[in-house]
Amino acid sequence: MTIAEWLDIGWVDQIPVRGSRTVQVAGGDDIAVFRTAEGKVFALLDRCPHKHGRLSQGIVHGGAVACPLHNWRISLSTGEALGDDKGCTPTVPVKIDGGRVLICRASTLKAAA
Amino acid sequence: MEYRPLNPGPDTREHLVVIGNGMAGCRAVEELLARDADRYRVTIFGAEPRVNYNRIMLSPVLAGEKSFDDIVINDADWYAANGIALVAGDPVMAIDRAAKTVTTRGGTTESYDRLLIATGSDPFIIPVPGKDLPGVIAFRDMDDVDTMLAAADAGGDAVVIGGGLLGLEAAHGLSLRGMKVTVIHLMPTLMERQLDEAAGWLLKNALEARGQTILTGADTAEIVGDAKVEGVKLKDGTLIPASLVVMAVGIRPSVALARNAGLAVGRGIQVDDHMVTSDPAVLAVGECVEHDGQVYGLVAPLWDMCRSLADGLVEQPTGYRGSVTSTKLKVSGIDVFSAGDFSGGDGCEDIVLRDASRGIYKRVIVKDDRIVGAVLYGDTADGSWYFDLLKKQEDVSDLRDLLIFGQAFASGGGAADPKAAVAALSADAEICGCNGVTKGQVVSCIAKGAHSLDAVRGTCKASASCGSCTGLVEMLLALTLGDEVQAGPKTMCKCTSFGHDDVRREIVAQGMRSIPEAMQQMHWTTPDGCSSCRPALNYYLLCALPGEYVDDQQSRFVNERLHANIQKDGTYSVVPRMWGGLTNPTELRAIADVVEKYDAPMVKVTGGQRLDIFGIKKEDLPAVWADLNAAGMVSGHAYGKALRTVKTCVGSEWCRFGTQDSTGLGVKIERMSWGSWMPHKFKIAVSGCPRNCAEATIKDFGIVCVDSGYELHVGGNGGIHVRVTDLLCKVATEQEAMDYCAAFIQLYREEARYLERTAPWIERVGVEQIKARIVDDTAGREALRARFLYAQSFSQDDPWAQRAGGAEAEHHAPMARFIPQEALV
Ligand code: SRM
Ligand SMILES: Cc1cc2nc3c(=O)[nH]c(=O)nc-3n(C[C@H](O)[C@H](O)[C@H](O)COP(=O)(O)OP(=O)(O)OC[C@H]3O[C@@H](n4cnc5c(N)ncnc54)[C@H](O)[C@@H]3O)c2cc1C
Numbered sequence: 058m059t060i061a062e063w064l065d066i067g068w069v070d071q072i073p074v075r076g077s078r079t080v081q082v083a084g085g086d087d088i089a090v091f092r093t094a095e096g097k098v099f100a101l102l103d104r105c106p107h108k109h110g111r112l113s114q115g116i117v118h119g120g121a122v123a124c125p126l127h128n129w130r131i132s133l134s135t136g137e138a139l140g141d142d143k144g145c146t147p148t149v150p151v152k153i154d155g156g157r158v159l160i161c162r163a164s165t166l167k168a169a170a
Numbered sequence: 171m172e173y174r175p176l177n178p179g180p181d182t183r184e185h186l187v188v189i190g191n192g193m194a195g196c197r198a199v200e201e202l203l204a205r206d207a208d209r210y211r212v213t214i215f216g217a218e219p220r221v222n223y224n225r226i227m228l229s230p231v232l233a234g235e236k237s238f239d240d241i242v243i244n245d246a247d248w249y250a251a252n253g254i255a256l257v258a259g260d261p262v263m264a265i266d267r268a269a270k271t272v273t274t275r276g277g278t279t280e281s282y283d284r285l286l287i288a289t290g291s292d293p294f295i296i297p298v299p300g301k302d303l304p305g306v307i308a309f310r311d312m313d314d315v316d317t318m319l320a321a322a323d324a325g326g327d328a329v330v331i332g333g334g335l336l337g338l339e340a341a342h343g344l345s346l347r348g349m350k351v352t353v354i355h356l357m358p359t360l361m362e363r364q365l366d367e368a369a370g371w372l373l374k375n376a377l378e379a380r381g382q383t384i385l386t387g388a389d390t391a392e393i394v395g396d397a398k399v400e401g402v403k404l405k406d407g408t409l410i411p412a413s414l415v416v417m418a419v420g421i422r423p424s425v426a427l428a429r430n431a432g433l434a435v436g437r438g439i440q441v442d443d444h445m446v447t448s449d450p451a452v453l454a455v456g457e458c459v460e461h462d463g464q465v466y467g468l469v470a471p472l473w474d475m476c477r478s479l480a481d482g483l484v485e486q487p488t489g490y491r492g493s494v495t496s497t498k499l500k501v502s503g504i505d506v507f508s509a510g511d512f513s514g515g516d517g518c519e520d521i522v523l524r525d526a527s528r529g530i531y532k533r534v535i536v537k538d539d540r541i542v543g544a545v546l547y548g549d550t551a552d553g554s555w556y557f558d559l560l561k562k563q564e565d566v567s568d569l570r571d572l573l574i575f576g577q578a579f580a581s582g583g584g585a586a587d588p589k590a591a592v593a594a595l596s597a598d599a600e601i602c603g604c605n606g607v608t609k610g611q612v613v614s615c616i617a618k619g620a621h622s623l624d625a626v627r628g629t630c631k632a633s634a635s636c637g638s639c640t641g642l643v644e645m646l647l648a649l650t651l652g653d654e655v656q657a658g659p660k661t662m663c664k665c666t667s668f669g670h671d672d673v674r675r676e677i678v679a680q681g682m683r684s685i686p687e688a689m690q691q692m693h694w695t696t697p698d699g700c701s702s703c704r705p706a707l708n709y710y711l712l713c714a715l716p717g718e719y720v721d722d723q724q725s726r727f728v729n730e731r732l733h734a735n736i737q738k739d740g741t742y743s744v745v746p747r748m749w750g751g752l753t754n755p756t757e758l759r760a761i762a763d764v765v766e767k768y769d770a771p772m773v774k775v776t777g778g779q780r781l782d783i784f785g786i787k788k789e790d791l792p793a794v795w796a797d798l799n800a801a802g803m804v805s806g807h808a809y810g811k812a813l814r815t816v817k818t819c820v821g822s823e824w825c826r827f828g829t830q831d832s833t834g835l836g837v838k839i840e841r842m843s844w845g846s847w848m849p850h851k852f853k854i855a856v857s858g859c860p861r862n863c864a865e866a867t868i869k870d871f872g873i874v875c876v877d878s879g880y881e882l883h884v885g886g887n888g889g890i891h892v893r894v895t896d897l898l899c900k901v902a903t904e905q906e907a908m909d910y911c912a913a914f915i916q917l918y919r920e921e922a923r924y925l926e927r928t929a930p931w932i933e934r935v936g937v938e939q940i941k942a943r944i945v946d947d948t949a950g951r952e953a954l955r956a957r958f959l960y961a962q963s964f965s966q967d968d969p970w971a972q973r974a975g976g977a978e979a980e981h982h983a984p985m986a987r988f989i990p991q992e993a994l995v
């Protein structure tokens with residue numbers, strides 16, 4: 058049996074525009090899946106590099122999310138903190154296929170480790 | 171045309187069979203003929219009963235701007251002159267790769283040496299009930315256009331499902347043909363794959379102004395009708411009558427033939443750089459192929475593909491490397507252009523120009539000194555220039571400052587420094603179009619002492635209206651004054667040059683109705699704002715349009731989006747309302763039950779006289795709220811820029827010093843004012859006597875009861891900078907106390923800046939001003955009170971009950987769950 062490289066997590070439409078949903082990974086951090094105003098989808102660990110705020114709960118603007126706890130801005134594509142803040146949240150590769158959102162299995166497992 | 175003698179004997183040339191008489195198939199043949207006209211014997215099979223035409227021009231045909239004859243690319247003479255056999259109106263049903271033959275529906279079998287599949291795409295039909303009713307069609311070929319024209323002749327209503335390029339062109343044509351058209355689009359903005367939110371909003375406005383009804387965020391549930399279509403029903407129950415339904419929700423590469431023949435197929439027929447499929451004898455080109463993981467839905471890539479295909483067919487392979495595409499909408503009078511990637515992101519810099527008076531929005535996205543994307547609305551003249559710079563990956567650092575003004579400006583005059591360009595302007599050059607102010611007038615106004623942007627706006631009015639010339643005025647200030655320029659008013663955030671008061675005033679004055687509209691009208695320099703301006707705009711609109719404005723959840727801070735307070739570990743705290751600090755056994759029992767049932771680690775009495783349940787998981791919130799609702803409790807808005815608590819003391823009912831029923835009045839006031847959104851949190855207290863046990867004199871609105879009535883206090887604050895209230899006035903009755911309170915809240919709601927509590931607001935405007943409006947101006951007070959109560963008639967809907975009832979469930983539930991063992995298989 059071949060091991061799928063990608064995990065299917067649902068339809069793109071299930072993620073609100075300029076919003077996010079989470080994927081729970083048992084025993085690990087949640088993964089936050091974002092959808093920007095332009096309809097791009099990104100996934101990151103749901104953990105702010107500052108004090109582990111849930112990025113999924115932040116305000117999404119442009120290609121970044123503002124952490125709900127202390128307002129750091131985190132880039133959705135690289136996970137880097139923007140502006141003067143320093144830190145990085147691991148990203149999870151995402152692929153869209155026929156309206157379905159697929160996330161990278163290996164990175165997802167890493168989140169659980 | 172070169173003369174070729176008819177070949178008398180059997181044609182021994184290799185036989186190239188083409189399936190698909192569309193844009194790619196015929197173009198490939200044209201490219202081949204141009205390279206070596208005699209090389210192959212060519213037969214083309216086409217499902218459509220006609221010659222090759224320009225599919226993209228079906229839109230102008232529908233709109234009545236062109237006829238079918240105008241859009242024919244290759245007429246019958248072309249096929250004859252080039253010795254091409256055309257089998258039109260008889261689709262190929264099967265390919266036998268072993269025998270190297272194709273067979274049509276009519277039973278013709280033809281053998282091939284090389285086969286070219288160019289079957290294009292099939293329109294995607296959403297699988298809803300009624301999709302097969304007569305009158306439901308797609309928009310793909312001339313037959314569809316004929317059906318639409320017949321329907322339009324009969325008149326009536328049309329529904330177009332899908333607000334993308336194709337759907338909007340269909341809607342435009344049908345509406346020009348006299349039908350009443352409604353467009354149903356699932357996404358919140360039109361053409362979301364090509365346009366950003368700002369441009370999508372402008373487009374929607376323009377189409378609505380032309381009489382179309384555009385429903386965004388609308389999900390089709392079914393198509394209704396008995397023998398033929400009669401209407402479309404949405405998931406929210408709305409029924410839209412229609413005698414014609416056009417589905418334009420997307421296309422799928424047409425791969426059935428190839429798949430049945432055992433060729434490698436992914437999303438499309440997989441081809442290499444020379445358009446060869448998994449079978450070396452079979453080629454494929456056009457929308458039906460997948461190259462390097464990409465499928466395309468526009469013609470430009472086809473041209474590139476056809477070139478490499480033909481190069482390969484004559485053994486001079488070059489290779490196709492994928493295409494960058496750009497889009498234009500073919501709706502006359504509406505100019506829309508988009509190219510490349512406009513999703514922004516890292517290292518990407520947005521250069522935005524908005525000109526509200528001319529309805530223009532331009533956005534160019536630059537990364538590492540290269541253009542990576544562009545979205546233009548209203549003025550697309552520079553689209554091809556940007557697209558060219560993008561495709562060539564040209565370094566634009568020298569043009570950077572002038573790029574957004576377009577090619578003429580950026581490359582003309584040689585003035586790479588915008589300041590130099592402004593300095594070079596003559597004194598009578600117009601700076602501010604709205605107010606007709608020239609450069610000379612601005613400069614002299616600066617010379618007379620207007621040393622800040624605000625001062626210029628206040629005196630000569632330059633940039634005081636739409637603000638699009640703000641940058642020019644700032645440059646003139648810098649040129650005239652050097653370092654002496656005074657910082658302007660504090661702007662709302664980095665996305666705008668306007669301060670809160672300007673933004674608010676304009677929202678009301680211009681009757682703006684949405685966040686994208688405000689951003690466009692006031693020339694936001696970012697495409698979708700930031701986490702400071704979006705919540706502020708959302709509040710200003712909500713306050714200006716009670717009952718009409720649809721709250722934008724994604725512009726709310728998490729606590730207001732989830733109606734609970736986020737804690738540092740990502741759980742939430744839940745505070746139900748306890749009216750005036752009163753509670754009873756049912757409420758206490760329900761709270762106790764919730765604490766146990768959901769394993770809340772802590773429950774605590776707050777400083778606001780109620781109970782706070784800590785450590786609730788996001789997923790459990792709706793269930794917790796349902797339990798609290800069942801005991802009659804509603805949200806305490808402990809999370810909101812909203813009314814928090816009304817703190818009371820026991821008052822005359824029990825206390826030996828009490829002068830009035832402070833508890834009862836507190837409950838009444840809380841019932842009147844709960845649920846209202848405010849610039850910041852708002853706290854009220856009612857004390858029964860001047861001993862002031864409810865600490866009314868450090869609240870936003872405080873009442874201290876005395877024998878002869880009620881002292882009303884405003885602008886108090888505990889918190890970081892303690893401020894004692896100012897006395898507003900004294901009134902005689904409870905009713906007056908409530909009326910003044912309502913009027914004061916509304917004044918604060920309408921005039922304070924977002925995130926400004928009453929204390930700093932009153933310090934800024936002065937308590938005398940407040941007194942003049944609330945105490946001295948009876949009519950004004952009454953009007954404020956009436957506006958508050960009107961707004962309240964829409965906001966006293968318990969948000970918890972809505973969520974517990976299932977509204978916006980996506981905020982609470984995860985999208986998927988994995989346990990690593992599962993993720994392994
Ligand atoms: C729960 C509570 C503390 C408690 O356990 O007693 C509390 C908790 C928080 N307060 Fe408070 N305040 C609470 C009563 C107060 C009071 C006392 C009062 O209301 O009588 C004050 C001083 C009075 C005042 O507001 O003027 C108070 C002044 C503040 C301030 C400073 C406000 C200011 O204008 O200076 C903040 C910060 C802010 O809002 O920006 C704050 C912010 C907060 C936040 C929301 C911090 C945050 O942003 O996450 C805390 C949320 C905790 C949570 O998740 O529930 N809290 N906070 C009290 C909830 C009252 C309620 O029932 O709704
Ligand atoms: C209304 C409209 C407007 C458009 N506007 C634009 C635009 O402005 N810009 C742009 O870039 N693109 C536009 N497009 C898209 C553009 O038309 C397509 O990208 C292009 O036509 C694709 O070419 P193709 O040859 O791959 O497919 P097609 O042109 O669809 O050709 C495929 C042909 O194959 C035939 N066929 C399929 N199966 C068989 C079979 N088994 N046997 C025989 N024949 C078969 C079909 O009948 C069809 O005639 C528009 C499309 C439409 C419908």
Ligand code: SF4
């Ligand atoms: S006083 Fe500070 S720590 Fe305590 S609840 Fe308020 S904000 Fe949090």
Ligand code: FES
Binds near residue numbers: 107110124125126128
């Ligand atoms: S935890 Fe994200 S900003 Fe502090």
